[in-house]
Ligand SMILES: O=C(O)CCC(=O)C(=O)O
């Protein structure tokens with residue numbers, strides 16, 4: 038139970054927060070009244086959360102939800118992810134992006150490529166009206182997928198990702214494999230289901246919104262094929278075994294998670310993508 042703060046104190050705390058005061062300033066009046074530090078922190082967090090939720094609603098934004106949060110800023114450089122150590126190569130707050138090194142071994146990357154090559158089909162994107170998959174010029178890769186838990190290899194990688202991101206395996210969609218040949222690309226898009234699209238309802242019914250994406254690079258293209266974030270003027274080079282994680286706490290462009298697979302200029306590019314849902318995806 039969160040202790041109630043007097044409304045006048047809430048107003049004072051929010052005014053300090055808006056003015057950019059640090060947390061210890063916000064906590065001081067409660068600590069001075071004899072509150073325990075835990076109660077004071079919980080009460081201030083609740084006040085700020087309510088205020089943010091009201092602000093979002095007033096601005097016509099969808100509410101923010103909890104997302105995987107693998108590492109804080111200036112946190113550990115190496116994370117133990119189940120059976121493997123993974124390095125943190127870059128960490129950005131807006132958009133929320135983390136670049137990981139060595140998430141997959143070379144052997145795992147090669148195995149995924151070998152298993153996928155004979156199964157490839159032209160990639161599709163979601164038809165905004167029907168929610169069904171359709172071939173589109175915006176996405177000129179070929180792909181396939183591996184159902185969750187479908188093999189020992191997939192189970193091992195899924196368990197590692199769940200440990201790294203602290204997000205249940207059951208909330209993950211099937212692992213999607215993509216191959217881009219020379220010139221192929223994936224034009225800028227968001228991975229969440231746009232609530233304005235009639236077809237999104239059908240997708241959201243299975244496990245809720247997507248809240249994060251993990252794109253794992255299965256090879257290093259000879260030239261090109263970066264994952265770009267145009268709103269942030271930021272790009273992640275495709276390097277075998279590495280991965281880029283990004284989360285979006287609401288299905289809105291304000292998350293700045295617009296992203297693209299830039300054209301492959303020489304050679305081919307292989308990736309495995311895991312999309313994570315709010316809830317269990319069946
Ligand atoms: O190819 C890339 O780098 C990005 C892939 C992507 O956006 C996706 O799979 O949703």
Ligand SMILES: [Fe+2]
Pocket residue numbers: 226227228250296
């Ligand atoms: Fe994407």
